[in-house]
Amino acid sequence: MLKEVHSTTTISKSLTEVFDYFFSLNPLGILQEFGYLAQNKTEILVNTNSMLGSEELIYFHDGSTALYQLYDLMPNVLFSIHIDDFSSKRIKGLEAIRCHYSFDALESGMVIVHCCIS
Numbered sequence: 696m697l698k699e700v701h702s703t704t705t706i707s708k709s710l711t712e713v714f715d716y717f718f719s720l721n722p723l724g725i726l727q728e729f730g731y732l733a734q735n736k737t738e739i740l741v742n743t744n745s746m747l748g749s750e751e752l753i754y755f756h757d758g759s760t761a762l763y764q765l766y767d768l769m770p771n772v773l774f775s776i777h778i779d780d781f782s783s784k785r786i787k788g789l790e791a792i793r794c795h796y797s798f799d800a801l802e803s804g805m806v807i808v809h810c811c812i813s
Contacts, residue, residue: 751764759783
């Protein structure tokens with residue numbers, strides 16, 4: 696069953712600052728609530744010079760893995776990441792995590808951030 700969470704927020708910072716902040720977030724943090732922590736920090740979303748399709752194998756503390764991919768990137772406009780191929784039996788019902796962020800700069804200097812996680 697596919698579930699989606701949509702969120703929108705408005706931030707009073709420059710578009711570049713807001714984009715860079717969200718781009719650097721680790722979407723695997725949502726698994727921490729389940730006690731499922733990544734052993735290594737991903738290096739894909741370090742800067743916006745990352746290449747589309749960049750992949751990294753993520754290792755978890757229990758020895759299982761998942762595949763992390765930069766799926767879409769238009770700096771200061773949008774980016775999407777995709778995490779799938781979870782090998783852990785602990786979360787066997789989880790097929791993938793997809794995160795999509797888009798950014799709209801307003802004339803007032805505010806930035807609207809739209810986020811969809813599924």
